[in-house]
Amino acid sequence: xxxxxxxxxGEGIGPEVIAQxxxxxxxxxxxxxxxxxLTEGLIGAVxxxxxxxxxxxxxxxxxxxxxxxxxxxxxxxxxxxxxQAKVRPEQGLLAMRKQLDLFANIRPxxxxxxxxxxxxxxxxxxxxxxxxxxxxxxxxxxxGEPRGKSHEEAFDTCRYTRKEIxxxxxxxxxxxxxxxKKVTLVDKANVLATSQLWxxxxxxxxxxxxDITLETMYVDSAAMKLILNPAHFDVILTENLFGxxxxxxxxVITGSLGMLPSASTxxxxxLYEPIHGSFPEAAGKDQANPLATILSAAMMLELSFGLVEExxxxxxxxxxxxxxxxxxxxxxxxxxxSAVGDYVAARVAS
Ligand code: IPM
Ligand code: MG
Numbered sequence: 001x002x003x004x005x006x007x008x009x010g011e012g013i014g015p016e017v018i019a020q021x022x023x024x025x026x027x028x029x030x031x032x033x034x035x036x037x038l039t040e041g042l043i044g045a046v047x048x049x050x051x052x053x054x055x056x057x058x059x060x061x062x063x064x065x066x067x068x069x070x071x072x073x074x075x076x077x078x079x080x081x082x083x084q085a086k087v088r089p090e091q092g093l094l095a096m097r098k099q100l101d102l103f104a105n106i107r108p109x110x111x112x113x114x115x116x117x118x119x120x121x122x123x124x125x126x127x128x129x130x131x132x133x134x135x136x137x138x139x140x141x142x143x144g145e146p147r148g149k150s151h152e153e154a155f156d157t158c159r160y161t162r163k164e165i166x167x168x169x170x171x172x173x174x175x176x177x178x179x180x181k182k183v184t185l186v187d188k189a190n191v192l193a194t195s196q197l198w199x200x201x202x203x204x205x206x207x208x209x210x211d212i213t214l215e216t217m218y219v220d221s222a223a224m225k226l227i228l229n230p231a232h233f234d235v236i237l238t239e240n241l242f243g244x245x246x247x248x249x250x251x252v253i254t255g256s257l258g259m260l261p262s263a264s265t266x267x268x269x270x271l272y273e274p275i276h277g278s279f280p281e282a283a284g285k286d287q288a289n290p291l292a293t294i295l296s297a298a299m300m301l302e303l304s305f306g307l308v309e310e311x312x313x314x315x316x317x318x319x320x321x322x323x324x325x326x327x328x329x330x331x332x333x334x335x336x337x338s339a340v341g342d343y344v345a346a347r348v349a350s
Contacts, residue, residue: 002035003305006066008059010044011089012278013288013337014072020290020341021070021297024317027348028301028310039066043096044074044089044278054092060099063269068304069100070297071273077280097138102264102271104168105135105243106175106299109230109250109260114322118255118331121227126253131233132179133250134172135243137264139164140194142240160194160239165201171265172237173209182213182234186222186242198239219246226250247275256330258289261296263303270304272296286336289328291318294344317347 007022009015025036041059048054054074063069074089096102111119111129119126144157176183185202187195199216206214217225219242225232226246230253238246251257257276264271274292282288295318302311326343327333335343 001305001307002037003068004037004039004066005300006059006062006069007038007040008043008069008071009040010072010074010278011046011076012073012280012283013276014044014074014278016284016286016288016337017274017290017293018070018072020337020344021293023341023345024294024314024348025297027345028307028314031313031349032307032310034307034310043071043092045076045079047092048087048089052087054087054089055095055099060096063096063100063271066269068300069269069271070293070300071271072293073274073276073278075278075280094142096271097264098143100266100269100271101138102266102269103136103138103164104171104265105133105137106171106263106265107133107135107243107247107250107260107275108262108299109133109247109253111254112259112319112322115255115259115331119253121253125228125230126255129230129253131230131236132175133236133238133243133247134168134175135247136160136164136168136239137243138240138266140240158192158194158239158241160197162197162201165198166205169202169205169237172235173205173212176212176235177209180234181211182215184222184233184236185214185216186219186236186238186246187216188219188242189216190218194239202237222246223249226253251275256289258292258328258330259295261292261294261299263296263299265303270300272300272304286338287329288337289330290337290341291321291328291331291344294318294341313348314344317344320347 009018041062079085079088116123141158144159147156189195189199260275262275298311298314301307
């Protein structure tokens, strides 16, 4: 199989973790006889420095002419210390989501037996956790207009259309069908009009899918439940901002933000990225955990290219790395980022 992959390393630890995922993809090529054409593009602060634009037209064109996108991380301290900055790296990520219509962010949360000690939560709570969050990604308060800010006042708009809610609901139910057949809609319907529309649309859709159990939960209560009893969940369906917050919270269950991969799927192309950020303090030190990015590459092989066996071979190699203590510091090991990448690639190739 021949596929074109746009590779957007971004900044901070982005390039290091992407390099390990690329190694793994090269091992897959060799082992299974595929050909991946990898082309790098600029996004985030590096793109601002080079072009003035955090998501330049060349990068958009590259994405549009590719079969999938592998993305590292963006965010740079020089902008974090200046919230007034006119252009920010994060705008590149949001522009990419909007322009490529990446409306569904899929974030699986799974615990590994050997890492149950790495979580700050009690072992009996995190044991065998396996759920997935479907976060709406291209609308809501992240994009709603009007928005504004003066010296005295600021406002944002949270807006959702029936169509936007429906398309991610369909995906959530498809996921639930292949899993434990339960969808938990997380909202704030006791306060927000948008949440009330979500409830209406999702409940209506659920009527034609009686094999799936639909449950609704307020976001404050869901935040608590995620920590007290994460085993309760199968598929969490939620809007953009709630999904952002809950998935960072959920990463604590697995022991490290460095373990969680994600896929952002759209009507045409999908993007794969670790859920962690650019972690500037660790940049260039070869100590970041590359597993979230490597697992994101595995998601790409399965979801975008239908290469299930290839994808599983990466997942298995990651399990072996954890089992054999080839781990970075965040999950209780002392291996470097590149040593973990070398190990996983070698296991895939063997
Ligand atoms: C994420 C990140 C982004 C978001 C930031 C960097 C804009 O936190 O992908 O979860 O809020 O969506
Ligand atoms: Mg986030």
